[in-house]
Amino acid sequence: MISKIQNALLFQHQALSLRANRQQVLAGNIANADTPHYQARDFDFSAALQNAVSGRSAGSLQLAMTSPRHTPGAAGSLPVTLMYRQPTQASADGNTVDMDVERAQFAENAFFYEAGLTFLSGRIRTLQTAIQGQ
DSSP, X not given: OXXXXXXXXXXXHHHHHHHHHHHHHHHHHHHTTTSTTXXXXXXXXXXXXXXXXXXOOTTOOBOOOOSTTSOOOBSSSSOOOXXXXXOSSOOTTSOOOOHHHHHHHHHHHHHHHHHHHHHHHHHHHXXXXXXXXX
């Protein structure tokens, strides 16, 4: 029964984990807006989510199992391939962070993260109601 509940919530868990990871990347870009030669980074959320759902992940390492009772796992949580963002306007110090783009991406990602939490909360309430038989 627990595995069925876990499977029902797996997609949202993966999506929220990727959203949180992307929020950290975007926050790092904003924090380094004045750092000379800093290259803004980001990743393709939809491709990363598709890989996570299908069980593929970029650069995941299989952990060594020294006992048959060990569960297989992967090192790290949802690793993604970070790419450099193409600058829209050249900067004199070589920094590629465009604060307007970063703020917009940060706000959009925060909105989708909040929407995911709202959906997940509703899903948990629905499962809880089904379990209690109300």
